[in-house]
Amino acid sequence: MATGKYISYLRVSTSRQGASGLGLEAQRTNIDNYLNGGQWTLLKEYVEIESGKKDDRPKLQEALQLCKATGATLLIAKLDRLSRDAHFLIGLQKSGANFVAVDMPTANELTIGIMALVAQEERRAISRRTIDALAAAKARGVKLGNPDNLTIAGAERGRIAGVKSIKSKADVFAKDCIERIIPLRAEGLSLHAIARVLSKEGILTARGKAVWTACAVKNVIERIEGL
Template identity: 60%
Template structure:
């Protein structure tokens, strides 16, 4: 991952979440730890306050455009901050934009699908 470019995407569902453990600062810190020590460039940080159930995410669309423009990888703190929907994650995987969840950076496509399915089940249970 030498000389890589990244766009970070930080999302919370509500403003109140911003002060919790899943808040923006916790996500920002996780991304910073992941990127620390490498010869990497953080092109931009993109913030969004939107439900993970919503497929209409303007800030995520902006982050994906930035990734394409700069040939960057989308970096997120946790997969469930991206989405809790298998179809949404699958579509993202087919979009041509690489992404990495810093809580499981070695996860391959198979593992990401399983984790997305678990996150979707958790969302349906709540």
């Protein structure tokens, strides 16, 4: 039975997953199930939206610092998802903060250390395989890269493709959010009230922020109406 102070850390790989709640809700459910019963306090929840390929984990560092400052235990929703993330594991190991992985509650510093070493070696192996494959392709006479991309026309094509990609992602984000906004509008809620609901439910904005504004809600609605 859980007792004491806790801080939860959730992570998803894309802003779309964060905005739609895909993955986050499952992780919150796992944490709620772990905390069910007992005398406990959840001080704060940290949500990280970052690819496993990147080493930057600002929210994790904030969570670990708060754990050490308050004496709270860090709750990790899905350690098995992060078992190949060497940076995460090493940071967790070196932090000195108490932690519990709700999907692997028996994990300890020794477990984390072994997983970190395995993850580091796997990353090195992947890097070596990539370098070897490129060298073999070059030896066969394969030209790496596209010279056309270095021309003005190529740069313009890249710019247009980038704009289309950004628009496409914004459209997908709006479609994910509008399903929650429509019933709130049907209830007669104002844009400000809808923003408060979305913020309270932990749905992130297109910029990955935890707090919605009336303007952000308006932008989603107008984007959907323009499709």
